[in-house]
Amino acid sequence: MKPETTFELDHLSQSSISQMQRCGRQFYLQRVARIEPAFRNAALVVGSVFHAAVASILSAVRDGIEITKDSALAALASLWEAELAVETPPIRWGKRESPDSQFKLLKAMVSTFLTDGLPAFQGVEILGIETHMRVPLVRSDGCVLETPLVAIADVIVRDADGNVTVVDFKTSGKGLSDQYVETGIQPSAYLMAAKHAGLGDARFEYHILTKKAKPSYSVVPVVRTQKDLDRLWDIAAQVERAVRHGLYMPTSPDGWACASCPWSAACRTAHVHTDAPTVAALAVA
């Protein structure tokens, strides 16, 4: 594979920052060398179809169009068919997964959203669905990173008291761990984006659908302080610096990330261009 010699970082996002933290080499293969993944993980496909189905339901609510269970499930079926029709990269199904079993799961999840999740969106103003926000990454002392932050919020709502909330939908087998909720950078990224997009000091909530035959729906409000937003800035600054110098550290090969990595074949042959000084050069300096 030909090494990349130049790469302009157009923006950072919660997912690109998290990917760099998880595995710098995967960041390189996907975003710098732009190598196609060998497959799509079924869980990601299911998550993306669920998000699209919920977005279409909420768009109808916002536009005053009546939603029935039949119409929502018909729209879901179209989205699923369209996803299955995409030939490359192929979907990698888990041992107990098949297109039928995953569609059944999706139907159960969307039905649960209609009964348990949707009412919360019917008494509020829907300000945006899949809202794209491109804002500067600003630290509390006013220092701005060269690279902007991009965040795409699933839904942004405003209640009768004027409170703005950014909602992120999660689909998960077991729900979210306490550590993920308490320390993850996603809420900080979305709250920083909302602030600089002119939405003020917004609130943030995870709305979680469990991927089970009988799914449950729960709402987890998340609090982040200015200190958390500064921590995000600090991590983003490190990522920006690493990219500038072509530093893409791979994760440990025995880690869980490699087992489901769609770039594992390319990873074995990748040659990563770097202009960072070598250890020998540093020793001489």
Ligand code: SF4
């Ligand atoms: S196989 Fe492992 S080390 Fe290589 S890119 Fe994927 S996650 Fe990173």
